[in-house]
Amino acid sequence: MSEPALNHFSPNRRAWRRFRQNRPAVISAYFLAGLLLAIIAWPLLLKAAGGGFAQIHNPNQLSDGQFLPPGAQHWFGTDVHGRDVFSRVLSGAQISLLVGVVGTLVSLLIGVVWGAVAGYVGGRTDGFLMRVVDVLYSLPSIIFVIVLITTLGELMKHLPLVEQSPALGRQIRVLLLFAGLGSVSWLTMARIVRGQVLSLRTRAFVEASRTLGAGTPMILVRHIIPNIFGVVITYLALTMPAIILYESFLSFLGLGVEPPMASWGTLISEGVAQINPIRVYWWLIIFPGGILVSTLLALNFLGDGLRDAWDVKGR
Amino acid sequence: MYFVKRIALAIPLLLVISALAFVLVHLAPGGPFDRERAPASPEIERNLNAKYHLDEPIWKQYGRYLGDLAHGDFGVSLKYRNHTVNDIIAQGLPVSLTLGGLAFCFAMGIGLTTGFFTAARRGGWEDYVGSFLSVLAVCVPGFVLAPLLILIFAVKLKWLPVALWGSPWHMILPVLALGLYFGGKVARLTREGMLQAMQAEFITAARAKGLGENGLLWRHAFRIAVLPVASYSGPMLADLLTGSFIIENIFQIPGIGVFLVNSSLNRDYTVVVGLSLLYAVLLVGLNLAVDFAYRWLDPRVKYE
Numbered sequence: 177m178s179e180p181a182l183n184h185f186s187p188n189r190r191a192w193r194r195f196r197q198n199r200p201a202v203i204s205a206y207f208l209a210g211l212l213l214a215i216i217a218w219p220l221l222l223k224a225a226g227g228g229f230a231q232i233h234n235p236n237q238l239s240d241g242q243f244l245p246p247g248a249q250h251w252f253g254t255d256v257h258g259r260d261v262f263s264r265v266l267s268g269a270q271i272s273l274l275v276g277v278v279g280t281l282v283s284l285l286i287g288v289v290w291g292a293v294a295g296y297v298g299g300r301t302d303g304f305l306m307r308v309v310d311v312l313y314s315l316p317s318i319i320f321v322i323v324l325i326t327t328l329g330e331l332m333k334h335l336p337l338v339e340q341s342p343a344l345g346r347q348i349r350v351l352l353l354f355a356g357l358g359s360v361s362w363l364t365m366a367r368i369v370r371g372q373v374l375s376l377r378t379r380a381f382v383e384a385s386r387t388l389g390a391g392t393p394m395i396l397v398r399h400i401i402p403n404i405f406g407v408v409i410t411y412l413a414l415t416m417p418a419i420i421l422y423e424s425f426l427s428f429l430g431l432g433v434e435p436p437m438a439s440w441g442t443l444i445s446e447g448v449a450q451i452n453p454i455r456v457y458w459w460l461i462i463f464p465g466g467i468l469v470s471t472l473l474a475l476n477f478l479g480d481g482l483r484d485a486w487d488v489k490g491r
Numbered sequence: 492m493y494f495v496k497r498i499a500l501a502i503p504l505l506l507v508i509s510a511l512a513f514v515l516v517h518l519a520p521g522g523p524f525d526r527e528r529a530p531a532s533p534e535i536e537r538n539l540n541a542k543y544h545l546d547e548p549i550w551k552q553y554g555r556y557l558g559d560l561a562h563g564d565f566g567v568s569l570k571y572r573n574h575t576v577n578d579i580i581a582q583g584l585p586v587s588l589t590l591g592g593l594a595f596c597f598a599m600g601i602g603l604t605t606g607f608f609t610a611a612r613r614g615g616w617e618d619y620v621g622s623f624l625s626v627l628a629v630c631v632p633g634f635v636l637a638p639l640l641i642l643i644f645a646v647k648l649k650w651l652p653v654a655l656w657g658s659p660w661h662m663i664l665p666v667l668a669l670g671l672y673f674g675g676k677v678a679r680l681t682r683e684g685m686l687q688a689m690q691a692e693f694i695t696a697a698r699a700k701g702l703g704e705n706g707l708l709w710r711h712a713f714r715i716a717v718l719p720v721a722s723y724s725g726p727m728l729a730d731l732l733t734g735s736f737i738i739e740n741i742f743q744i745p746g747i748g749v750f751l752v753n754s755s756l757n758r759d760y761t762v763v764v765g766l767s768l769l770y771a772v773l774l775v776g777l778n779l780a781v782d783f784a785y786r787w788l789d790p791r792v793k794y795e
Contacts, residue, residue: 311504319751319767323515326755331518421632425737428634429752441634448638448741451653456646465635472630 187486191406194485201481204474211269211471218266235263236436243450246459253459256450264438265464271439272420272468275353279419280412282358287365288408292400294366295373296392306370309363317360321422324356325431346437353432357419365411372404406486413479417472424468440468494783501775505768509560512767513553516760543569556764565768566761570754576765583747584769586656587739590746591731593662594670598727601674603720606681610716611708613686622682628675637668637741656744665742669735673727677720684716691715718789725781729774 185193195201222233231237232249237259244254252261294305332348376382382399390398420440426432427441428448435442447460540546547555559566565576602625609621644664645653652661688694689712697711736748747766754762 311507319770320511320515322752323512323755323763323767327515327518417630424632425634428737429740431752444634444638448634451638451641451646456642458642461635461638461642465631465639468632469627469630469635472632473626476626476630 188402188405191485195481198481198484200477201485204477204481207470207474208478211467212273215266215269215273218263222263233260233263235259235267235438243455243457252463253457255446255460261443261459261463264443265440265467268438268440268443268464269467269471271350271433271437272423272441273471275350275357275423275439276416276420278354279357279361279423280416282354283362283365283415283419284408284412285362286359287362287411288369288404290362291366291369291371292373292396292404295370296377296396296400298374298377302370306367309366312360313363318422318425321356321360321426322429322431325352325426328352328356329431346434350433350437353423353426357422361415361419361422365408365415368407368411369404372407373400376400376403406482410479410482410486413475413482417475417479420468420472420475440464444468494779497779497782501779504775505771506557508771509557509764509768510553512764513556513760514549516755516758516763517549517552543567556761560768565765568754568759568762570757570759570762576761579750579762580747580765580769583745583750586744587732587735587746587748590662590665590669590735590738590744591728593666594673594731594735595724595728597666597670598673598677598731599720599724601670602677603681603717605674605678606716606720607685607708607713609678610682610685610689610712621678625675625678625682628671629679631671633668633672634737634741636671637664637738640664640668641741656742661742665738665744668741669731669738673731676723676727680719680723681716684719685712688712688715714788718785721784721788722781725777726774728777729770732770732773 232239238257239254239259242254242256244250246253246261250260250262252265255261255264290305290309294302329349329352332345332352376399382395385395385399423432424439424441424444427439428445430445432441433439443464444461447457447464450457450460537546545552556566563577565580568574568576568579571579605621605625609618609625612618612621641653641664644651651664652658656662685708689707694707694711697707702710735746736751738744739746739748740752747769750762751766753759754766
């Protein structure tokens, strides 16, 4: 559906207008912005408040109050070590979202460059690059991530630098997660970008630009990249939930981030470990799980909204 | 001809996968005998390594592995030394296949129905509720859903067993937890396919000839709408089989998924490579099967 009244706007401006009319997508965008704000503001608030309040809500502060149900003092209850679950969910969100964002950027970088080169250069290069993508598509990706991460994680442990400081080792592990997850998630992006570039390359305005003397870099920067913007941003929004899910999946299995660092996956797995027939500690699963699910939901709505706004065709 | 080519291409692909898995696990420091009960003396370790040919250069080991593989022998597990990898597969695979197969049927049943129904009631409240539920299903990972199901139906209401595998009652919760995500995916694909099909020209033609709305939906639109679902079903089945290890973990189900994670932590080289290869064969095989099915479902498709 194209609104005739909007035709004097550029395609990107028109897409933004359409996007703003999509209520679930806009609500999702606000939700994500709010979550981001909470993640950033909460530690600052604790630091500013100081004293007992900060002590109680410190995500790493152990206390005697084990398994307290949600209440006025601990909004999401406490866990097996008496730590405040609310603060832990927010600090877990830092890692989960960080891995999601950086992993997505890694996949963006590889996917766009790979696809753009294949589409623009064409010929034998294109054939080779796309064959590689086909092969990688038929790998059982999650298994390779598991094998890759255990292997590299084990290699890292023996670095002299890591042996000296375990904290550094944990951070390197998170970096590993970025790289590993990004490197298996760029395939769809590469295919989509290649298809777009292929069809753009022969369009009249690109030909016109070339006849006027524009070189390859000029055409790429002025015409190709602005025109694949919509597709790329849509797939970014759809790749991110997949990577967040991957990360929590791996952390759940104990292969992702290591304690005392927390991500949503490790929090949920801690909750699952406490399932017993006598007492039900539902808050250990509901709250981290609920935030994870709402974030994924918001990202999905956002992605769908962007796709509709830019009218991106499905795979 | 096309399929002969595809099958011929699958063999080098599987070789590449096995080589990649082989090199990756052997790259990791530490060997399979590091976590023995008593710390082995150097001689014992040397003998163990010699027995399992771990002292040879890696290309030689890989060659030996391929040779055994050609005879259908996946080797002996280095951790559970009285089990061969063939044993592990023979014990675990039927369980994983049952779980995956049931979840597949569940996902297809609920997904196709929901997708069809929401598309037929497009714009109505049923559409909104159904579509929301299918997005929700896609966003609730199995490791969140499974503990919730256990807490509600097993711990609180005590209707179903908490874990393990055996009677059909044991299967309900794992199948639900595993299948719901894919049900949501199938529902979304079906709905999208139906809506696209309803705009096709042959639908307009059929409508102009006076065919009723129900006939249109069933006889024409649905047959086109299942095509994207069919092409998704190959990777989906593979995902159901590979993705099941988290569910197997939570419900303590004796499938092969549990072995994969443990063996990769234990440096149990033969098991890791064997299982990776098994999954790769499943994935490649299922994708091929889907392409076959596609030709049969949609006669318009021609392969080069």
